[in-house]
Amino acid sequence: DAKTTQPTSMDCAEGRAANLPCNHSTISGNEYVYWYRQIHSQGPQYIIHGLKNNETNEMASLIITEDRKSSTLILPHATLRDTAVYYCTAVGTYKYIFGTGTRLKVLA
Amino acid sequence: GAVVSQHPSWVICKSGTSVKIECRSLDFQATTMFWYRQFPKQSLMLMATSNEGSKATYEQGVEKDKFLINHASLTLSTLTVTSAHPEDSSFYICSAPRGPNQPQHFGDGTRLSIL
Numbered sequence: 032d033a034k035t036t037q038p039t040s041m042d043c044a045e046g047r048a049a050n051l052p053c054n055h056s057t058i059s060g061n062e063y064v065y066w067y068r069q070i071h072s073q074g075p076q077y078i079i080h081g082l083k084n085n086e087t088n089e090m091a092s093l094i095i096t097e098d099r100k101s102s103t104l105i106l107p108h109a110t111l112r113d114t115a116v117y118y119c120t121a122v123g124t125y126k127y128i129f130g131t132g133t134r135l136k137v138l139a
Numbered sequence: 140g141a142v143v144s145q146h147p148s149w150v151i152c153k154s155g156t157s158v159k160i161e162c163r164s165l166d167f168q169a170t171t172m173f174w175y176r177q178f179p180k181q182s183l184m185l186m187a188t189s190n191e192g193s194k195a196t197y198e199q200g201v202e203k204d205k206f207l208i209n210h211a212s213l214t215l216s217t218l219t220v221t222s223a224h225p226e227d228s229s230f231y232i233c234s235a236p237r238g239p240n241q242p243q244h245f246g247d248g249t250r251l252s253i254l
Contacts, residue, residue, distance in 0.1 A: 126188065132182055
């Protein structure tokens with residue numbers, strides 16, 4: 032499974048878009064990119080995943096570069112409840128290896 | 140609602156006792172489940188893969204005799220921390236995928252405190 036790297040922390044103003052980058056330069060062709068977030072003392076919550084096409088759901092958008100070596104999670108209108116640690120992981124079968132994640136703080 | 144249920148959510152016990160944590164998939168069958176451990180302000184660390192009807196697969200550095208995993212049915216995996224000591228205090232989380240290339244669903248975790 033590919034290793035992922037993310038910035039340690041980011042701040043975002045409430046109502047603005049939050050763009051969270053993830054580097055997965057060693058990703059292989061059959062590995063999906065998954066994004067989860069974890070609010071303090073809870074289990075991770077699924078956000079979105081993709082293989083090579085950009086994806087959008089009710090929570091977020093996922094932009095994957097053409098070479099698939101990096102991706103960006105976009106929360107279009109961040110709210111205070113989006114304050115959490117965001118993890119991206121590249122998954123070939125089932126096994127998830129989590130990196131350090133990005134601690135996103137949404138500011139009022 | 141939750142699709143993976145973890146129990147108990149919080150446990151405190153004395154050093155030397157064994158603690159069992161249950162992970163249930165509520166509306167799907169899970170032939171594979173995963174167990175993670177998380178220390179404060181750190182990421183989730185995969186401990187082992189629980190396989191229904193066969194032995195669990197442990198990650199490097201995880202003592203299989205210390206952390207016993209049983210996956211006796213398609214909806215239940217258990218993690219038993221044997222002879223627990225204060226250094227075993229941590230947040231334990233399980234997860235299960237609905238199927239190949241499907242998102243994993245995580246339990247809400249069990250906070251274990253050993254005195």
